[in-house]
Amino acid sequence: MTELQLSAVSRWYGNVVAVNDVTMHLGPGITGLLGPNGAGKSTLLSMMAGLLPPSAGTVTIDGTPTRGNIAIYRQIGLVPVQESLYDYLTGTQFVRLNADLQKVPSAAAATARAIGLVEMADAADRKVSTYSKGMRQRIKVASALVHDPSVLLLDEPFNGMDPIQRRHMMDLLSRLGQQGRTIVFSSHILEEVEQIARHVEVVVAGRAAASGDFSQIRRLMTDRPNQHLVRSSDNRRLATLLLADQSVRGVRLRGDKALEVESDDFGRFAQVIPRIAKEHDIRLIEVTPTDESLESVFGYLVGA
Incomplete structure (x- = not known):
């Protein structure tokens, strides 16, 4: 049962404060990180993943700091919002690359399994450069899942997906959450969070605005x-x-x-x-x- 803890976390760039004194305790299941564009969601996810050091405060997984810890990185799957991928690789090669970086045993089988989870097997041998935006999102998710992480962090994962792709991805995340993984996904769309997340963290202008059960927060909104x-x-x-x-x-x-x-x-x-x-x-x-x-x-x- 993996727990992700942010304690009084801040991050600033020069005189610009992106995240200001945020504390969150995130356990197994799905947490929706909700907020308007520019609220600081991507910065928070980058700090959770250990890619970005907090300027103040700490980010830990089961009590261990995430930043600069290879053993912790092996527990994390990250789906960034950026669309830039290795376009000259096929989908299979792209997912296999992360499997090899993570030193996954039976990397070929793990790659096929992850691609199957996101229903991309039919397009796996095509180059990423030929993928639509929704397909790119799905192959990024496959890459994040290939090493079977206990923590999955997704930044606006439904961008560019058509309704069928979105429904499938929501079902997949729901199943993964039910398995006991700690899943955090960001969105600026209330309905996306409402459909699959029971716990919600709301951020506005880099600050924590609300935290708790979705239905209670939704009631405040309505x-x-x-x-x-x-x-x-x-x-x-x-x-x-x-x-x-x-x-x-x-x-x-x-x-x-x-x-x-x-x-x-x-x-x-x-x-x-x-x-x-x-x-x-x-x-x-x-x-x-x-x-x-x-x-x-x-x-x-x-x-x-």
């Missing part, structure tokens, strides 16, 4: 106030009517052109506003959510 921009044929009258409904927390007039509406219940508000407009003969011109981006959700979590 219970947050929802912001809408509303334009209608009679904004002042509509504002008065909306304030009388329990789903609406507040309304602010943006001159005579629009309303800014804050709702506590997105589902109810979506039903109420067209009903009110119809009953009072008010024409709705625009109803636009203004805080649906993950950045706004994460910002809400940080302030929660």
Whole structure:
């Protein structure tokens, strides 16, 4: 049962702070590392893998520092976000290269097994330069699995995959997690994390924003106030009517052109506003959510 521990970890580049005082305790199963682009996810994964030393704090696997430890490296499989591969190699040669570097016994059989896991056997003898983005992702995963690591780190692993490839990869990661491996994958897409990760670590601007069971964190996200921009044929009258409904927390007039509406219940508000407009003969011109981006959700979590 392998455990990955980050203790007060920071990483900076000159005056730029990429990761700031992050502590995480990651055990067997799947952990989703969730955050907007530029949040520090890739830097965290690089430090977990021992590729990048923390500027402060420690990263350990079962109490042993990851950085500069060959025995620890043999326990880690890394799928980086970078797409640059050895394009002149075939898929088989690319995976076999990591098997040889890891001194895997029966490297040829291990290579075939790893390629089979990601369903790339039919394309294994083609050069990597001919692969689509989704195929490149899958062959990187095969390379990371060839030495049977106990810790698997994946940076945006579903990029470029079509829906069938994505479903297969999610099923594969779920099976590996059920086997007791410690799996951490990063994503800026909430739905990807929701489908396979029960434990979630949320990072925003290099800081830990939330940690724990996905359903609890998801509830925080869905219970947050929802912001809408509303334009209608009679904004002042509509504002008065909306304030009388329990789903609406507040309304602010943006001159005579629009309303800014804050709702506590997105589902109810979506039903109420067209009903009110119809009953009072008010024409709705625009109803636009203004805080649906993950950045706004994460910002809400940080302030929660």
